[in-house]
Amino acid sequence: MKYLKFSFFVCVIISSILTAQTKEITLEDIWKNGTFRQDYMDALHSMANGKQYSVLNFDRASRSTSIDVYDYETLEKVSTIVSSKDLEAMPYFIDYTFSEDEKKVILTANEEPIFRRSSKGHYYVYDVQTKGLELISEDQIQEPTFSPDGNKLAFAKDNNLYVKDLVSNTIVQITSDGEKNKVINGIADWVYEEEFSIVKAFDWNANNDKIAFIRFDETKVPEFSMDVYGETLYQTQHVFKYPKAGEPNSEVSLHVYDLKTNTLEALKTTTVYEDFYIPRIAWTNDPQVLSAQFINRHQNQLDLWMFDTDKDSAELILQDKDEAYVEVTDYLTFLEDNSFIWTSEKDGYNHIYHYNKNGKLITQVTKGNWEVTNYYGFDEENKTVYYQSVENGSINRDVFGIKLNGRNKTRLSKNDGTNKADFSADFSFFINTHTSATSPTTYSLHKAKSGDLIKKIKDNEAVAKTLDTYKFSKKEFGSISVNGNELNMWTIKPLDFDASKQYPLLMTQYSGPGSQEVANKWYSANDYWYQLLAQQGVIVVCIDGRGTGFKGAKFKKVTQNELGKYEVEDQIQAAKQLGELPYIDAERIGIWGWSYGGFMSSNCLFQGNDVFSMAIAVAPVTSWRFYDTIYTERYLTTPQENEGGYDNNSPLSHVDQLKGDFLLVHGSADDNVHVQNTMRLAEALIQADKDFEWAIYPDKNHSIYGGNTRLHLFRKMTKFIHESFNLDIED
Structure with missing residues (x-):
């Protein structure tokens, strides 16, 4: 009897839920009305x-x-x-x-x-x-930054650096050679900003009397121009320096300004580098000693230098090498004794290391066949390192504490999903931000030593309740065995899924080196769009193939020198295997992606023309010859060294194989992946006598947003999917 009562109760609940889920998600809900907006x-x-x-x-x-x-x-x-x-x-x-x-x-x-x-x-x-x-x-101005004592601040203006004394209210210009498209002082050039993720390229020392900065000489970097149409009678041009693969980079140099003597000094290494980058600088606790990371153009050797700015000396204290490439660390942290925390993939996975001030290894703090994904800080009093990792599965993120000697590791986050932490300044507490595929963003306060919950702060329960009124399908996580590898996958099926029927399949992916799309976290705007497609009878699948991240360096770096080969093979093979499922209509399999994902979707449709019937490519790279030096050469070296790696896997080389439906989209003011990519692909398709659809969004950048733009774009893509899959849906 107990079992029967329980079953009846469960059936009533399920029936109530299904009855409640009656509203259909609309494009306006996603990109206009803010229906699913969360509080942060x-x-x-x-x-x-x-x-x-x-x-x-x-x-x-x-x-x-x-x-x-x-x-x-x-x-x-x-x-x-x-x-x-x-x-x-x-x-x-x-x-x-x-x-x-x-x-x-x-x-x-x-x-x-x-x-x-x-x-x-x-x-x-x-x-x-x-x-x-x-x-x-x-x-x-740009990047105003306080001195440590708060009495001064430095900032950049028109490619030069300035210091303002907040006590005397006076401003001193400390560089004078800055000029647009020629020299930049203390602010990153375009390619450093995009690929090394920095804008501010200057730093105060602890004594408030010296500012170190990187100087970028862009003189030899070729210019790229974009027409900006605006609303005036004549268009204008945006001209900026953009080093495409194989072309000259900015010549970078390291300098220190002494506020006491009002003098500038150039810092030089004892090693003479031919072609190099300086992706990071940071003063140590010693106010005279500056650290700088130097990396060669191939990015397979990273050197950590220490400059004694009083003695005018430089010492190479650490070197990290890799056959493919070395990841620049964002987590260099100097402890009270000037020993330092460092992260590296040198054992095959990204881990935390502790070195003395001379660069001698003291201990590898974290170990295992998993990746450290964030470093939160070091508690000097308790000798504890706090970090985030994928120890609980590569689609999850957890917060951990571990002693500096690598012992007494404690998992501090309690719920599966994606956890990240903001620690109090004294490392007594942390605010945990948690999301999962079943839970919107929640904030909660925890004890740093144990991870024990103190109080909930914010839970976004209103969003969850809103979703209860919509037709909303569960995101199912799993894996698929493809080309000898277990690949992470998620699937969204129609809420009324019937295994005896056949459904069209849309595959979504990004696939770029070190990326991840299959993650246990709450829904993005695109995820709501996938729910909309599911409620219209489409199964949506995402698979992270070879080359993606958080499964170790070997898995990630297998694509080295051949971007677009193994990633495309994996998506095509996965589509073949999914097409063999009884509920998938193998004649209606599509794929889409943005940026690197557009490069992939184009290649998959062309090279997998017996598998894919449709593809959408938004802002795609169509030849890596058109993309920037730092990103492209990290994975392919230069076109002069690796011609086949650039051309064999370019969509431009496979346009003659197009058979299915193809939609090509780009923003005309994309400073990142230039519209040149789409123009060259469009011309190649035209000359190959291939039909396709395309759209150019005027004056829109790589994100293609602003005003009604996103709504218009996704309405266009939705209509294209309807027509390609022959869905009988009223728009």
């Missing part, structure tokens, strides 16, 4: 006392912003540092940065984007004690 803790900052944290809050009623401070233990708001309601000079601000002593804060008022990560704008310094507000510069 914006600009989270742990206060120096370790007992409180601040966040940026937006008051929709007054349309004002504020920096509010909360107590870790009670989670109660204890104060407001500043509110734009009280500032006549600025109606709102969009970001903030504290000085080290937290007596001053830089407020970001309005920013104008330059490229993906860079921007310029007007910034103010707010004095927390006097409540005074001061504009840093009447002109638009």
Whole structure:
């Protein structure tokens, strides 16, 4: 009887859920109405006392912003540092940065984007004690940065560096040779910004008296130009330096400005490099010693140098080599004794290492056939390293603590999915951000030593409740054995899936080196689109093939020198195997992707014309000859050295094989993957007498967004899928 009652109860619940899930997701829900928008803790900052944290809050009623401070233990708001309601000079601000002593804060008022990560704008310094507000510069500037004592700040303007004394309110220009498309001081050039993920290329020392910076001489870098159509009678041109594979890079050099003597000094290594990058610089705890990472153009040798700026000496203390390429570390951390934390893939997986100040290995802190995916910091008092890893499966992320000697490892996050941590300044607490495919973003406070939950902060339960009213299918995780490898996969099926029927299949992927699309986390906008397609009778699948990340260096670097070979083989073979399933219509299998994913979808349709009936390529690379030096040469070396690697796997080389339906999309102002890629592919298809559809979005960059753009794009792609799969759906 118990069993019967329980079964009946479960059936009632399932019936209620299915009844509730009646609404259909629309494109407007996803890209216009914000129906599935989540709430976040914006600009989270742990206060120096370790007992409180601040966040940026937006008051929709007054349309004002504020920096509010909360107590870790009670989670109660204890104060407001500043509110734009009280500032006549600025109606709102969009970001903030504290000085080290937290007596001053830089407020970001309005920013104008330059490229993906860079921007310029007007910034103010707010004095927390006097409540005074001061504009840093009447002109638009970049990357204002406090000195450690908070009495000065450095910033860039028009490719030169400046220092403002906040006590005397005077500004000193410390470089004068900066010029657009020629020389940049202290700000990364285009390719460094895009591929090394840096904008600010300068750093203060601990004594507030020296600024180190990288100088970029772009003189020999070829120019690229884009027409910007705008709304005026004549278009304008955006001209910038862009080094394509095999072409000259910026000549980089390292410099130090001494504020005491007002002098500039060039720093030189004792090794003479032919062609190199300087992707990272950072002062050590010794205010005279600067660290810099140098990497050769092939990016298979990374050198860590220490420069004693008083003695004018340089010492190479660490060298990391790899047959393919070396990943630049973002986690170099100097401890109190100037020993340092370093990450490397030298044992086949990304792990944490501890070296003494002379570069001698003390211990490998983490070990195992899994990857460290983030480093959060080192607690000096308890000698504990905090990090994030995939120890609980490559699609998951967990937070761990481990002693510096590699012992007493503790899993601090408690729920499967994607966890990341923001630790208090004294490492007493951490705020855990958790998502999974079944749980939207939640924030919770935990004890750092044990990971024990103290309190929940925010759970986005409203989003989950909203979804309960929609037709929403479970994202099923699994794997598929392809070409001798177990590949991670997720599947979304129609909510009313019937195994006796046949469904069209759409494969989505990115596939770029070190990337990951199959991850146990909450839904992105694209995921909601896949749900929309599923409710219209399409099965959607995502597979991370060879070359993707978080399964070790061997799996990731197998594509070296042949981008697009093994990745394409895996997607084609996977499609063949999925097409053999009784509920998949093998005559209606499509694939789509954006950027690298567009490169892939084009290749798959052309080379797998007996498998794929349709493909969509958005902002695709169509020949790696058109892409930048740092990214492309990392995986292919130069075109001069590896002609076949560039051409054999280019979609341009396979246009004659096109049989299915093909949609090609690009933004005309894409500074990253230039529209040249699509134009060259379109011309090749035309000359091969192949039918295809295409769309160019005027003045849109690589993300193709703004206003009604995304809605228009996804409506176009949805209609294309309907027509290609012969879906009987009313638009």
